[in-house]
Amino acid sequence: MRLVIRSVYNNNSVLVELGKGKQAIVSGKGIGYQKRPGDEILSSDADNLLYLEDDRIKKHFATLLKDVPIDIVVTSFTAIDMAKKTYHYSVLNYIYVTLTDHIFQMYKHLMNGKYQTSMVPDIHERYPTEYAIAKDVLKLINKNLNVHFPDAVLGPVKLTNEII
Structure with missing residues (x-):
């Protein structure tokens, strides 16, 4: 090519x-x-x-790359492509920019010791596909960026009537 x-x-x-x-x-x-x-x-x-593939993405991407390390960009794109292929999940193209920025902000907080677990609601029963995608993406982020975001990023998981 x-x-x-x-x-x-x-x-x-x-x-x-x-x-x-x-x-x-x-x-x-x-x-x-x-x-x-x-x-x-x-x-x-x-x-x-x-x-x-999207002109709007092209415009925002140049700005994003100036500030965000390429390993975070690649991890974000890989995560989105995995969700689309593995789960046949449809997303808007703009997610490439927004998710990359979100992961970068979380990464910066973690590296600066300022990361705090948010109290997000339990979504695993109501949105099982999205929750499964999030679990896979979290594993990918932790592996590719050599960090450890806690599973609590995904919200509480109910196991045998206990919240972890």
């Missing part, structure tokens, strides 16, 4: 043209190092290829 750089965000992420008006964010160690718009990169050098 021919990947032509349109914009370099940082040493590890670039915006590429895929042809026919399609664009994607490509991430990989050093993939943007000493690169300029118009340069070509090999798809085999990419760790992740995140397709951008």
